[in-house]
Amino acid sequence: MADYTTAARPYAKAVFELAQETSQFDSWSGRLQFWAALVSHPDMSERLAAPGLTHQDRATMIEKVVGDEMDEHSRNFIRLLSENNRLPLLPDIAAIYEELRAEAEGEIEATVTSAFELTDSQRDSIIGALSRRLERNVRIVNVVDKDLIGGAIIRAGDLVIDGSLRGRVENMERAVVN
Structure with missing residues (x-):
């Protein structure tokens, strides 16, 4: 590809x-x-x-x-x-x-992978926070992945924020092994 x-x-x-x-x-x-x-x-x-x-x-x-x-x-x-x-x-x-x-229109698409479908208030909260941080209009695509257990992973351009429980468990596992 x-x-x-x-x-x-x-x-x-x-x-x-x-x-x-x-x-x-x-x-x-x-x-x-x-x-x-x-x-x-x-x-x-x-x-x-x-x-x-x-x-x-x-x-x-x-x-x-x-x-x-x-x-x-x-x-x-x-x-x-x-x-x-x-x-x-x-x-x-x-x-x-x-x-x-x-990009020219000042927009970016963010993919929010979460264990459950986002509520309207969660969507609005994420859009607001990302818009302030990225200084752009944000459109959200919500992808549901039950394996995350809880939390979410946000991808917008080069930005990746892993706030998932699975990510936290993997980080703890790496810390214990090292």
């Missing part, structure tokens, strides 16, 4: 810069998400990988599915990806684009 991310990053940055110049963040988000879903669909993925297809054939296949809604920038982008055999990277390109967009 890291290789895909590295290869996808320049394309995502280029689209992000275009979206920024033209003030079309939402439009490009929608396009990239649609194309990512399209190339990830098993039938389309199989067709795009068929031997004997030219780069133009692959680009045309996507253009036909999208139809008249494809502007010149979109058409050129799909053709560029096809010529460079990068159509399978569209899911990674879309994900990186969304990260760049969130």
Whole structure:
């Protein structure tokens, strides 16, 4: 996956810069998400990988599915990806684009892994604390992991806060062993 991310990053940055110049963040988000879903669909993925297809054939296949809604920038982008055999990277390109967009808009997504579903007040409390600490708007995704026993692990960008009981037990175990 890291290789895909590295290869996808320049394309995502280029689209992000275009979206920024033209003030079309939402439009490009929608396009990239649609194309990512399209190339990830098993039938389309199989067709795009068929031997004997030219780069133009692959680009045309996507253009036909999208139809008249494809502007010149979109058409050129799909053709560029096809010529460079990068159509399978569209899911990674879309994900990186969304990260760049969130960063530009002063937002960050935090994953809160907890033993139980967070209550509204817990969500609000975590959002408030993280927003103050990171000086950004925070969106929370709650993942339930019963193995944590209690507490939570918060991941937001490079920040990781392990306040789980499992984490505390592991830390005590390491302290006893060392």
